[in-house]
Amino acid sequence: MxxxxxxxxxxxxxxxxxxxxxxxxxxxxxEDGVITEAGEGTPPGADAHLADGxxxxxxxxxxxxxxxxxxxxxAGETGWREVVARLPExxxxxxxxxxITAPVAVQAEALRRTxxxxxxxxxxxxxxxxxxxxxxxxxxxxxxHNAAHLADPAPEAVEALxxxxxxxxxxxxxxxxxxxxxxxxxxxxxxxxxxxxxDATAAQxxxxxxxxxxxxxxxxxxxxxxxxxxxxxxxQALIDERLHPGLILDLHHVGPEVAxxxxxxxxxxxxxxxxxxxAAGMPPGTYELGxxxxxxxxxxxxxxxxxxxxGSGLRLDEAVGNAIGLGLDPAAAVDAATRVPADLxxxxxxxRIAPGAAADLVWLGPDHxxxxxxxxxxxxxxxGS
Numbered sequence: 468m469x470x471x472x473x474x475x476x477x478x479x480x481x482x483x484x485x486x487x488x489x490x491x492x493x494x495x496x497x498e499d500g501v502i503t504e505a506g507e508g509t510p511p512g513a514d515a516h517l518a519d520g521x522x523x524x525x526x527x528x529x530x531x532x533x534x535x536x537x538x539x540x541x542a543g544e545t546g547w548r549e550v551v552a553r554l555p556e557x558x559x560x561x562x563x564x565x566x567i568t569a570p571v572a573v574q575a576e577a578l579r580r581t582x583x584x585x586x587x588x589x590x591x592x593x594x595x596x597x598x599x600x601x602x603x604x605x606x607x608x609x610x611x612h613n614a615a616h617l618a619d620p621a622p623e624a625v626e627a628l629x630x631x632x633x634x635x636x637x638x639x640x641x642x643x644x645x646x647x648x649x650x651x652x653x654x655x656x657x658x659x660x661x662x663x664x665x666d667a668t669a670a671q672x673x674x675x676x677x678x679x680x681x682x683x684x685x686x687x688x689x690x691x692x693x694x695x696x697x698x699x700x701x702x703q704a705l706i707d708e709r710l711h712p713g714l715i716l717d718l719h720h721v722g723p724e725v726a727x728x729x730x731x732x733x734x735x736x737x738x739x740x741x742x743x744x745x746a747a748g749m750p751p752g753t754y755e756l757g758x759x760x761x762x763x764x765x766x767x768x769x770x771x772x773x774x775x776x777x778g779s780g781l782r783l784d785e786a787v788g789n790a791i792g793l794g795l796d797p798a799a800a801v802d803a804a805t806r807v808p809a810d811l812x813x814x815x816x817x818x819r820i821a822p823g824a825a826a827d828l829v830w831l832g833p834d835h836x837x838x839x840x841x842x843x844x845x846x847x848x849x850x851g852s
Contacts, residue, residue, distance in 0.1 A: 469844075470496070471496070471514050471515075471826070471841075472494065472495070472496050472510065472512060473495045473497075473514065473516075473517065473828070474493070474510070474517070475494070475517035475520075475830070476518060476519060476521075477489055477492070477520070477797075478490045478494070478495065478505070478521065478523075479798050479802075479820060480493065480506075480820045480821065481524070481802075481806055481818075481819035481820060481824075483821060486798075487799070487802040487806060488798050489521070489797060489798045490506070492507070492508065493507055493508070494506060494507075494508060494509060494510055494513070495820055495826075497826040497844040500825065500826050500844045501823065501824070501844075502822055502823065502824050502825070502826050504822060505820050505821060505822060517830050520830060520831050520832040520833050520835075520838065521801075521830075522829075522830055523558075523787075523801045523820070523828070523831055524806065524824070524827060524829070525555075525558065525560025525805070525827030525828055525840065525842065526557070526561075526783045526784060526787070526804045526805060526829060527595075527804065527805055527808040527818050528554075528559050528561075528562040528743075528804075529562070529563045529636060529713065529738060529740055529808050529811070529812060530598055530685070530713065530742045530743075531550075531554075531563065531564055531741060532564075532565045532566075532742065532743060532744045532778050533743065533745030533746075533747065533755075534550050534747045534748050535549050535550055535745075535748045535749065536745055536746075536748075536749050536754065537549060537550055538745040538755045539564035539565065539566065540564075540567065541577065541758060543584075544587060544588075547584055547588060548587075548588055548589055550564075550592075551588050551589065551592050551594065552590075552591040552847075553591070553748070555592055555840035556848050557748075557782040557783055557785075558782070558783060558787075558829040558836075558837035558840055559592050559783050559784075560592055560827035560828075560840060560841075560842050561592060561593035561594075561595050561814070561817055561827065562592050562593070562594065562595065563594075563595050563596055563597060563635060563636055563812070564594060564597055564598070565598040565599075566578075566597060566598070566599055566757075567600045567611075567612055567756065567757040568600070568602040568609075568616050568757060569602065569613075569616055569757065569758070570616050571624045571628065572627075574599060575627045575628060575631075578597060578628065578630075578631045578633050581597060582631045582632075582633055590842065590845065592842070593817075593842070595635060595814065596633050596634060596635025596636070596812075597633045597634050597635060598635065598636040598637075598638070599634055599636070599637045600612075600638040600663065600664070600684065601616070601638065601639075601664065602617050602618050603618060603620040603624075603637070603640060603643055603646065603649065604617050604639065604640050604643075604663070604664035604665070605617075605640040605642065605664055605667075608640070608664045608665055608689045608690055608691070609664060610664060610688065610775060610776070611756060611757070611771050611778070612664065612757070613757065619644045620643060620648075620649035621645060622645070622648070622649075622652070625652055625653065629653075629656050629658070634653075635659060635812060635813075636658065636660075636661060636682070637658055637659075638662075638684040639661075639662070639663070640662070640663070640664055640665035640666070640667060641665060641667050641674065641680065642665060642667045642668075642671050646675070647674060647675065647678045650679050651679055654678070654679030655679075657813070659681060659811060659813075660675070660678075660679055660680040660681065660682070661681075661682035661683060661684045662675050662680055662682070662683050662684065662690075662700055662710075663683060663700075664689045664690065665689075665690050665691065666690070666691050667690075667691060667699065668697070668698070669700070669702045672699075672703035672704070673703055676703075680710070681709060681710060681711060681811065682710065682711045682712075682713060682738065682811060683703075683704035685713050685714070685715050685720065685740065686700075686704050686712035686713060686714055687701050687720075687721050687729075688715065688776070704733065705728075705729065705733055706732070708736070710736070711737070711738050711807065711811055712729055712733050712736065712737055712738070713738045714729055714737050714739055714740065714786075714803075715740060715742045715779055715781065716739055716781070716786040716789045717741075717768060717780075717785070717786070717789070718789055719767050719768050719779075720776065720779065723793055726790075726793055727793050727794070730790065730799075730803075734799070735799070736807070737803045738803060738804075738807050738808045738811065739783065739786045739787065739790065739803045739804040739808075740783075740786075740808075741781040741782065741783050741786065742778050742779045742781070743778060743779055743780065743782075744756045744761060744769050744777060744778025744779065744780070745761075745778075746769040746778070746780055747778075747779065747780045747781065748780070748782075749763060749780075751764055756777045756778050759771070761777040761778070768781075783804055784829070784836050784837045785835070785836065786804060787800050787801060787803075787831070788831075788834065788835030790803065805818035805819065806819045825843060826842075827841065827843070828840070830849065
């Protein structure tokens with residue numbers, strides 16, 4: 468694999484001895500798909516010079532239900548190939564395809580099907596595993612999930628879902644019977660547990676964190692919130708240093724003022740996610756989420772027939788731009804979509820520009836949209852120069 472030297476007017480770096488920061492100007496040197504050197508200045512002989520915008524680590528999305536017309540849970544090989552090949556258009560270089568609530572047997576079959584098709588996928592965004600959002604959720608906070616398929620996390624159900632080894636993240640409601648034992652078992656198996664679609668009290672969420680939970684799925688959406696005498700999931704997500712709130716920053720799921728609250732109260736812990744549905748990247752029309760129809764309007768997120776928000780049409784590069792637009796420092800905004808999710812999912816080789824990390828990079832233009840994306844040092848989208 469050829470060497471690569473990129474210089475840029477601004478580079479978001481993650482030094483080994485300090486926090487993520489912006490360097491201006493800066494450079495990244497790559498050999499055999501790995502970053503070998505990164506620093507300040509503009510050494511000669513660059514293969515690409517990025518005269519504006521910023522060079523960032525490739526974006527890492529932990530919640531992608533679908534994209535480009537394909538629902539990941541039931542997409543065939545053609546759909547998977549398109550999503551993996553095209554997500555770099557949005558700056559995403561690694562992701563967790565997300566399967567929402569279905570009967571456990573159906574989810575287990577979807578996991579086996581996914582395991583069998585992964586080796587045939589083309590170069591593109593890395594599939595880091597699978598995020599199961601359900602079926603161990605609260606019927607009181609089901610959102611767009613089918614209540615008929617919600618269930619307690621019985622030990623045999625948990626084991627059936629762990630069988631393929633693909634599950635890397637599970638969203639569940641800790642107030643369900645057997646949930647704390649399930650959290651301990653999942654954590655023991657190396658699975659990240661996230662509290663979500665939950666009516667839990669703050670104390671129940673703290674107990675989930677004691678058992679090993681480390682994330683909260685799309686804070687403020689489909690969960691108990693902030694009440695001064697009855698604090699819920701969102702409160703614990705903001706005050707508990709062990710928990711990382713996922714935030715769908717399309718400015719529809721959570722208003723800008725509340726998004727600022729989250730970004731300030733949980734500074735350095737927020738994980739930007741898209742919760743993208745199959746309608747993402749597509750024109751207005753009817754699509755699917757979890758086997759049921761959703762409608763993508765001209766403006767705003769996709770909806771179920773009853774008006775319930777059903778995923779999003781958000782791009783992760785757009786979420787980074789929205790965070791910056793709300794006043795977050797660019798290095799912190801990029802960190803929330805790169806290093807923080809990568810570390811949380813146990814992939815310290817991703818989500819950072821630092822020697823030894825995989826050469827997954829994205830050039831974000833002044834509008835913060837992806838212009839060029841590299842994975843393992845190979846340009847898979849755009850034309851960086």
